[in-house]
Amino acid sequence: MALTNCDTRIGIVYTSVSGNTKDLAECLKTGFLQCGLSPILGEARGFPFEKLKDFDAIIIATYTWGNGEIPGSMRPVYEAFEQQNLKNIVTGIAGTGDRFYPNFCGAVDVFRDMLYVRTTLAASLKVELAPQDSDFPRCIRFVESILKRLGQ
Structure with missing residues (x-):
């Protein structure tokens, strides 16, 4: 993989x-x-939503609650993206879920649809339960999609 611009904020x-x-x-x-x-990794409850515009790319990772809903702890994330003008921010949505439920990774779909309209959505990823070794290449492709959209 090629080295990228170290000033890129993710x-x-x-x-x-x-x-x-x-x-x-x-x-x-x-x-x-x-x-x-070197991306900044943080939990939703402590993330600086007022500084979203300072990032070149934001990746959201969530689980699905109930019958395909966004968990309560991710509501502020969703609302922050709805309330701010972030069309120039590259985004990606990833999530974990259980295929046992009829709406597998439904929160990913809800975020994807909103991010597609409100940001520059580059990638989405759904993982069954927990990431396995076989999911790492999928994670790399996800990252490459984000970097490609960033022009790197």
């Missing part, structure tokens, strides 16, 4: 209850690190 915001989505967010962070970037 944020990864996540929420996790079981640790699966945190593991996915860390897998994505590792992908960016392998490309020469």
